[in-house]
Amino acid sequence: MAKKFSTTSGIEIKEVYTEPSRMDELPGQFPFTRGIQKDMYRGKAWTMRQYAGFSTAEESNKRYHYLLSQGTTGLSVAFDLPTQIGYDSDHELSEGEVGKVGVAIDSLEDIEILFDGIQLKDITTSMTINATAAILLAMYIALAKKQGADLGRISGTIQNDILKEYAARGTYIYPPTPSMRLITDVFEYCSKEVPKWNTISISGYHIREAGSTAVQELAFTLANGKAYLKAALEKGLDINVFAKRLSFFFNCHNNFFEEIAKFRAARRMWAHITKELGATDAGAQKLRFHTQTGGSTLTAQQPLNNIIRVSNQALAAVLGGTQSLHTNGYDEALSLPTEAAAKIALRTQQIIAFESGVTDTVDPLAGSYFIEALTDEVETAAQLYLDKIEAMGGAVKAIEQDYIQQEIAASAYQYQNDIESGDKILVGVNKFTQHEDAPSGVFRVDDSIRKMQIEKIKKLKNKRDNQAVETTLQLLRIAARGTENLMPFIVSSVENYATLGEIADILREVFGEY
Secondary structure (H helix, E strand, C coil), rough: CCCCCCCCCCCCCCCCCCCCCCCCCCCCCCCCCCCCEEEEEEEECCCEEEEEEECCHHHHHHHHHHHHCHHHEEEEEECCCHCCCCCCCCCCHHHCCCCCCCCCCCCCCHHHHHHCCCCCHCCEEECCCCHHHHHHHHHHHHHHHHCCCCCCCCCCCCCCCCCCHHHHHHCCCCCCCHHHHHHHHHHHHHHHHHHEEEEEEEEEHHHHHHCCHHHHHHHHHHHHHHHHHHHHHHHHCHHHHHHHHHHEEEEECCCHHHHHHHHHHHHHHHHHHHHCCCCCHHHHHCCEEEEEECCCHHCCCCCHHHHHHHHHHHHHHHHCCCCCCEEECCCCCCCCCCHHHHHHHHHHHHHHHHHHHCCCCCCCCCHHHHHHHHHHHHHHHHHHHHHHHHCCCCCCHHHHHCCHHHHHHHHHHHHHHHHHHCCCCCCCCCCCCCCCCCCCCCCCCCCHHHHHHHHHHHHHHCCCCHHHHHCCCCCCCCHHHHCCCCCHHHHHHHHCCCCCCHHHHHHHHHHCCC
């Protein structure tokens, strides 16, 4: 039987491509297949934004200063699980999880320590936070005010993408309807108060990490994006204003050409989606995105192989036209990245940017018969999913009916089967294996930091104005029961040093839990 060649999404790859595609489109022009800027990296390199955060705010602050000293050009904050799901470090459910997969943030005091010595007006910060995004953004705004920064100029991104939490990741708190209200409240508030802030980063990354194919990652992410557009339109917001502040977050996996085609197809599809929903401003039609190399592609076996995987994925992201990039540490299948792994990950980006020559021209693979055909095929396959989701009533309905979750699960199962049967080769795992001793120098977070955080919360509650906290929380409770925008009430609460858990509990009380 002849061997069949196909991408990870099952798109058949021909032996040779001989048909040129129509190349009547320029970068920076609708529908932006070739890039959202006319000059792309000739004008400005992508932001090298290394994701970091662990243990306490003090420890994470040290890592940020280290990364900045090594040439990183943007910060990206990882939060621990209790922070992501709205529990303070002293909550019984936080035991064993404080500071483990990110930094523990209980109050504005922790945010002040996290960014000590860093002027928010001089840097852009991305925060991977969803259910408690409004609270963390409020803390960031409160700190920017204390630093005397002009809120009209501070810039960054909160992930704030709750739909993919229901579909793929699981760190949701409230039911879908009040969760969507919080998201559109952030859109509305920021459009007036923090106009340069990216109010949502619609994430395909976690959809891919949960086991989807490239085509599913693209389709389900754009379906979620469309749901956010419609929710904002229903709130009466102007698409030409708020759509400019939406950004996306994609995975870059192993199949080099499919990933590049995915990014090109994404821009084209989003341009058409926004246009159909009424966007006439080019800025509102452009898909801007951050990329992270594929965490799930990293292997614990022969971890140094991951340096090559990450380089391959980072190069695909750059050739695909990303606006910012995080490269994973080679040891991340074993632990949080060590300082040495974080440095080599950043150097990977710097070598691509300054030594490879791929940044010298815009969309360097354009006109490749293969790339152009593959871009079209990825788009066609993703559109089939989008049409099906639209027929179900949109992404929220598709998630409520478990459709998206089931599709991802089926793909994850198929991928694992292919690895176990040897149909897919994973170097060092199912081919070219060797006996290995347990690795040394693995990064571990000590459980004692929970005690330190609990002590901090106790001291904070003793010195803050508890009457003012009670008043601001009561005002938040009343607003949550009504229809007012909740952001001003959340900002007021954090400025009075209400804790993240106290604020989340008020919303739990009013909205319920999902």
